[in-house]
Amino acid sequence: MSALDDLVSQIARLPGLGRKSAVRIAHYLLKSDRRVAGNLSELLATLHDRIHPCSECGRYTEADPCAVCSDSARDRTVICVVEQPQDVEVLEQSGEFHGLYHVLGGVLSPIDGIGPGELRVAALYRRIEQLGIREVILATNPTVEGDTTALYLVKQLQTRGVDCSRLALGLPVGGDLEYADRLTVARSLRGRTHYDS
Amino acid sequence: MGFSQIRYYQFRNIADGVLAFDAKQIFFVGDNGQGKTNLLESFYILCYGSTFRTNRDSLLIRSGMSDCGLTGTAVTDDSGELAIRFALQNSLKSIHVNGSPVQDRKDLIHNLPCIVFCHDDIDFVSGPPERRRWFFNQTLSLYDELFIDVLRRYTRILKNRNVAVREENGDMIDVLDEQLAHTGRELQVQREHAVERFSATFEQLYHHISGFDEPLRVRYRPSWRNLDSVESVVKELRTRRSTDFTMGTTTSGPHRDRFRFEMNGKEFTETASTGQLRLISLILRVAQARFFSGRSGRKPVLLLDDVMLELDPTRRKRFFDALPDYDQAVFTFLPDEQFSSLAGDDTLLYRVKAGHAYGESGSASTRSV
Numbered sequence: 042m043s044a045l046d047d048l049v050s051q052i053a054r055l056p057g058l059g060r061k062s063a064v065r066i067a068h069y070l071l072k073s074d075r076r077v078a079g080n081l082s083e084l085l086a087t088l089h090d091r092i093h094p095c096s097e098c099g100r101y102t103e104a105d106p107c108a109v110c111s112d113s114a115r116d117r118t119v120i121c122v123v124e125q126p127q128d129v130e131v132l133e134q135s136g137e138f139h140g141l142y143h144v145l146g147g148v149l150s151p152i153d154g155i156g157p158g159e160l161r162v163a164a165l166y167r168r169i170e171q172l173g174i175r176e177v178i179l180a181t182n183p184t185v186e187g188d189t190t191a192l193y194l195v196k197q198l199q200t201r202g203v204d205c206s207r208l209a210l211g212l213p214v215g216g217d218l219e220y221a222d223r224l225t226v227a228r229s230l231r232g233r234t235h236y237d238s
Numbered sequence: 239m240g241f242s243q244i245r246y247y248q249f250r251n252i253a254d255g256v257l258a259f260d261a262k263q264i265f266f267v268g269d270n271g272q273g274k275t276n277l278l279e280s281f282y283i284l285c286y287g288s289t290f291r292t293n294r295d296s297l298l299i300r301s302g303m304s305d306c307g308l309t310g311t312a313v314t315d316d317s318g319e320l321a322i323r324f325a326l327q328n329s330l331k332s333i334h335v336n337g338s339p340v341q342d343r344k345d346l347i348h349n350l351p352c353i354v355f356c357h358d359d360i361d362f363v364s365g366p367p368e369r370r371r372w373f374f375n376q377t378l379s380l381y382d383e384l385f386i387d388v389l390r391r392y393t394r395i396l397k398n399r400n401v402a403v404r405e406e407n408g409d410m411i412d413v414l415d416e417q418l419a420h421t422g423r424e425l426q427v428q429r430e431h432a433v434e435r436f437s438a439t440f441e442q443l444y445h446h447i448s449g450f451d452e453p454l455r456v457r458y459r460p461s462w463r464n465l466d467s468v469e470s471v472v473k474e475l476r477t478r479r480s481t482d483f484t485m486g487t488t489t490s491g492p493h494r495d496r497f498r499f500e501m502n503g504k505e506f507t508e509t510a511s512t513g514q515l516r517l518i519s520l521i522l523r524v525a526q527a528r529f530f531s532g533r534s535g536r537k538p539v540l541l542l543d544d545v546m547l548e549l550d551p552t553r554r555k556r557f558f559d560a561l562p563d564y565d566q567a568v569f570t571f572l573p574d575e576q577f578s579s580l581a582g583d584d585t586l587l588y589r590v591k592a593g594h595a596y597g598e599s600g601s602a603s604t605r606s607v
């Protein structure tokens with residue numbers, strides 16, 4: 042395999058890119074000034090040294106704890122639970138939410154062997170206790186497993202006397218948070234449904 | 239109006255080339271093993287993106303070859319002209335409509351609804367309960383696009399619950415019970431309503447085509463009986479949990495629903511003759527097609543593969559006349575069958591021999607590529 046083939050197949054493994062786009066990107070890099078590839082490779086090489094999951098909320102950050110977790114102006118009685126680190130960025134961009142976040146790192150899925158132990162669930166309970174959280178907003182995606190996860194957490198949290206609500210994403214079925222626009226996120230935050238305890 | 243032409247490439251035993259189908263009725267006449275069902279199957283594949291004859295797609299490829307393709311040009315009322323391309327390459331299947339890839343086969347079905355009548359349909363009547371569920375799931379999917387979503391959700395929840403049951407994971411089952419009850423009730427209600435209406439059409443057709451006076455009805459027997467709320471289902475699941483643990487699976491729910499053919503309150507198929515079973519299976523398909531047309535206001539493409547053979551001439555004529563209005567209908571016949579009396583003003587007849595289709599005039603109508 043040639044170096045170019047190797048590069049193309051590495052790029053094609055990235056999410057959302059097919060072989061055609063991979064070829065286009067590889068050729069673009071070859072045609073551009075060598076500094077373009079140099080800068081990119083330097084960024085990639087130090088990526089894992091500079092960026093870590095926040096030890097509190099789990100989103101990616103350079104400083105630990107992250108800007109949200111260390112911001113004293115945030116409402117520390119509300120926590121929003123999401124599946125993936127990038128979901129935090131979507132909610133942050135809406136500018137509508139002023140509480141804290143918690144990234145689970147996935148969803149409960151017995152078929153795939155993913156139980157609470159495989160997710161950051163214990164860390165969530167610990168933070169709720171330490172911070173004295175009063176409301177938990179469950180913002181997992183509206184998929185079967187996203188619902189399972191939300192429902193599971195509601196059952197566990199209600200016994201701890203925490204108020205729970207579910208983000209009502211005004212999206213078609215299967216619409217993930219990742220693809221929601223700012224307005225939709227803002228609307229669904231305001232229209233969240235509370236679970237009866 | 240259905241398909242105006244289909245291009246064949248290394249598809250089963252069919253000669254490479256283009257066949258013209260710009261007629262309301264297409265008759266493929268030939269002895270067994272010559273390829274008439276393969277030709278009929280090509281229509282189905284372009285409508286559904288899969289075949290009704292096998293689970294192994296590789297069988298669609300001419301033996302000794304590594305890929306095959308079908309390209310159909312279809313004219314529909316709402317989407318205009320469609321170019322549907324089906325290809326199997328390196329055991330990868332791809333479907334394109336007007337050049338865009340189709341991700342979910344569900345989207346394809348609604349482009350060009352198609353209903354097939356085939357020999358195995360008798361399983362819906364005399365086969366195991368899951369074949370009947372399959373038939374009614376398909377009917378409901380044609381009827382309501384959202385049904386497939388609910389069914390897929392249910393199946394996913396069920397699979398998760400079965401794993402949790404095997405692990406005897408109580409906390410997880412508590413959660414999944416609520417989801418299963420909620421989605422399962424949705425399925426149950428949809429099935430209830432659909433079967434009620436379906437049965438009315440079916441009963442009338444059966445009476446008309448069979449000529450029998452005793453009414454034959456379709457009855458829905460849900461697994462969750464007399465439970466008409468999500469809460470009552472959750473309670474039932476709770477009660478049955480220890481049974482589920484023993485059996486290592488979820489022992490109640492819509493995946494265990496039954497559909498019965500009842501005459502005088504008894505399951506009719508246990509005492510019916512083979513001829514009666516065949517007739518019921520044909521009528522199921524007619525009812526399905528009518529049900530679909532009535533709801534959507536759209537006309538389906540009908541594919542009838544060798545299914546009228548077992549009917550006597552009177553019932554054959556009545557059955558033929560009872561078919562719902564269609565965009566296009568494709569029939570296969572054996573050479574000695576009485577098919578000419580069934581031909582209309584707009585019928586195209588192909589004689590099929592060793593993978594070649596010849597127009598009735600006798601000239602080969604496959605153009606070489």
Ligand SMILES: [Zn+2]
Binds near residue numbers: 097100109
């Ligand atoms: Zn943080």
